[in-house]
Amino acid sequence: MASLRVLLRGFRGPLLAWAGCSAPRSFAAGANFEYIVTEKKGENGTVGLIRLNRPKVLNALCGGLIMELNQALDAFEDDPAVGAIVLTGGDKAFAAGADIKEMQNYTFQSCYYHNFLARWDHLTQVKKPVIAAVNGYALGGGCELAMMCDIIYAGEKAQFGQPEILLGTIPGSGGTQRLTRAVGKSLAMEMVLTGDRISAQDAKQAGLVSKVFPVETLVEEAIRCAEKIASNSKIVSAMAKESVNAAFEMTLAEGNKLEKKLFYSTFATEDRREGMTAFVEKRKANFRDQ
Numbered sequence: 001m002a003s004l005r006v007l008l009r010g011f012r013g014p015l016l017a018w019a020g021c022s023a024p025r026s027f028a029a030g031a032n033f034e035y036i037v038t039e040k041k042g043e044n045g046t047v048g049l050i051r052l053n054r055p056k057v058l059n060a061l062c063g064g065l066i067m068e069l070n071q072a073l074d075a076f077e078d079d080p081a082v083g084a085i086v087l088t089g090g091d092k093a094f095a096a097g098a099d100i101k102e103m104q105n106y107t108f109q110s111c112y113y114h115n116f117l118a119r120w121d122h123l124t125q126v127k128k129p130v131i132a133a134v135n136g137y138a139l140g141g142g143c144e145l146a147m148m149c150d151i152i153y154a155g156e157k158a159q160f161g162q163p164e165i166l167l168g169t170i171p172g173s174g175g176t177q178r179l180t181r182a183v184g185k186s187l188a189m190e191m192v193l194t195g196d197r198i199s200a201q202d203a204k205q206a207g208l209v210s211k212v213f214p215v216e217t218l219v220e221e222a223i224r225c226a227e228k229i230a231s232n233s234k235i236v237s238a239m240a241k242e243s244v245n246a247a248f249e250m251t252l253a254e255g256n257k258l259e260k261k262l263f264y265s266t267f268a269t270e271d272r273r274e275g276m277t278a279f280v281e282k283r284k285a286n287f288r289d290q
């Protein structure tokens with residue numbers, strides 16, 4: 001993780017200059033970012049909240065925003081008090097996709113040579129569970145970002161879509177892959193080929209989101225779920241997350257083998273001993289992330 005941060009810092013200057021974005025003002029969570037807002041939530045500050053904050057352009061994802069998002073994720077990942085992260089946007093938009101105005105004059109050469117979008121999926125490297133709380137539009141890169149999270153909660157007016165085809169391009173940050181795995185071939189193909197959006201209710205029915213809430217209570221509910229996750233052992237949660245994610249990469253036999261190894265590994269932790277001892281002693285477990 002440390003080496004990744006060094007790498008990101010190394011790329012920061014030239015990449016931002018190329019992307020036409022000003023540099024983030026700070027790297028610390030809770031500090032004064034330009035394109036996002038971060039806070040710690042939950043009773044004991046166990047939840048890291050990241051809010052995408054470019055409301056005038058419906059949280060269009062410019063290079064600077066992605067850079068700040070990655071910095072905030074790293075800061076929460078390194079914060080021992082934080083056990084889970086919530087990623088949200090505004091009431092009108094989670095994110096309306098990659099910043100089209102920034103992207104408009106890119107060429108194949110610049111995309112290829114500078115690895116455009118290479119840093120967008122840093123979210124998938126985070127060990128702590130991340131919940132997307134989606135109100136409004138989650139389109140293109142916005143839908144892709146939500147799908148990189150571990151759980152998606154949606155507000156009842158949320159809309160999900162991969163409208164890149166209408167711009168003469170295709171999804172570039174996992175849209176054709178993660179959407180297909182989440183909702184199946186026919187619906188994914190329909191969304192990707194027509195650019196049509198689906199509602200929160202349809203997204204839930206298709207398995208893209210796990211719960212739908214009123215717009216006003218969505219973030220609160222996501223924080224509540226994150227708090228519940230954060231009260232468990234961080235090390236064991238990371239193993240559980242690794243194991244579920246392996247289902248997307250491995251055959252059933254390979255996945256079951258990995259799961260078994262991780263299950264055995266939990267027996268090397270103090271938290272596993274504490275969890276089972278607490279059950280037997282009829283008390284609440286006190287996990288210490290060891």
Ligand code: CAA
Pocket residue numbers: 056057058060061096097098099100101117137139140141142144163164167170171172173175
């Ligand atoms: N990039 C840049 N600016 C955007 C934007 C985007 N993705 N989406 C919205 N905006 C801007 C608009 O240009 C507008 O700015 P101005 O006031 O300066 O004109 C402002 O946000 C408000 O947008 P609208 O006036 O269009 O709002 P609306 O309510 O009429 O429509 C919308 C909302 C349907 C989401 C519409 O804005 C829209 O279609 N946005 C583009 C969605 C899209 O195509 N996303 C995919 C991007 S490509 C991608 O993401 C590639 C990838 O896989 C990584």
